[in-house]
Amino acid sequence: SGTAGVDVSTVQEVTLLDSQVQCVPTNAKGPLGKGLSALLLGQLSTSQQGVFVLPGVIDADYQVIIHITVWTPNPPVQIPEGEKIGQLVPFQSLVPKATNRLRGTGGFGSTGSPQIYLAMDIKNSKPQCKVLLTWKDESTCKLTMLVDTEADVTII
Structure with a gap:
C-alpha cells in the first residue's frame, strides 16, 4: 500500500x-x-x-x-x-474520442513512420541552420533555426 x-x-x-x-x-x-x-x-x-x-x-x-x-x-x-x-x-486515459488503432509489434514508432528527420550534434557555438522541410505532397517550408536549446542535441 x-x-x-x-x-x-x-x-x-x-x-x-x-x-x-x-x-x-x-x-x-x-x-x-x-x-x-x-x-x-x-x-x-x-x-x-x-x-x-x-x-x-x-x-x-x-x-x-x-x-x-x-x-x-x-x-x-x-x-x-x-x-x-x-x-x-x-x-x-480520459481522452475524448480516442480511437482504437492497429498497433504493430515494432516497439517505438510501430504506429507509423519516424517523425525525426534531422538530428545534429552541436558543440559550444550557437550556430544557425537553414532547413528545408518537405511533406509527402511535395510542398516545402524553408526556415532558419537557432541550433541551441541548452542541450547537447537539437531535434526538429
Missing part, C-alpha cells in the same frame, strides 16, 4: 559506454490490462547513481516488451541484470 507504481527491471546487463540515449529492455510487456496506460518514470535511486531515465507514456494498446530509454553524463556506467531502474505509474 502507498506505492505509486510497479517496478520494472532490466532483463540483461547493460553498459553505457557514452552519453548517447540507449533503449534497455525490461521485464514488462504490454498490454498492461484493464485498459490502463502508464507513465514510465525512473527510480530516484537510479538517478542518484548517475543514470537518467527519460520519461515516457505506455499506451493501453502497446503490444510488446517495454523498453526504458536511459542516458548518463558520466560514462561508462554498468547496469546489472535485474536492476529496478524504472516504474510504471498506471492511469486510466
Whole structure:
C-alpha cells in the first residue's frame, strides 16, 4: 500500500559506454490490462547513481516488451541484470474520442513512420541552420533555426 507504481527491471546487463540515449529492455510487456496506460518514470535511486531515465507514456494498446530509454553524463556506467531502474505509474486515459488503432509489434514508432528527420550534434557555438522541410505532397517550408536549446542535441 502507498506505492505509486510497479517496478520494472532490466532483463540483461547493460553498459553505457557514452552519453548517447540507449533503449534497455525490461521485464514488462504490454498490454498492461484493464485498459490502463502508464507513465514510465525512473527510480530516484537510479538517478542518484548517475543514470537518467527519460520519461515516457505506455499506451493501453502497446503490444510488446517495454523498453526504458536511459542516458548518463558520466560514462561508462554498468547496469546489472535485474536492476529496478524504472516504474510504471498506471492511469486510466480520459481522452475524448480516442480511437482504437492497429498497433504493430515494432516497439517505438510501430504506429507509423519516424517523425525525426534531422538530428545534429552541436558543440559550444550557437550556430544557425537553414532547413528545408518537405511533406509527402511535395510542398516545402524553408526556415532558419537557432541550433541551441541548452542541450547537447537539437531535434526538429
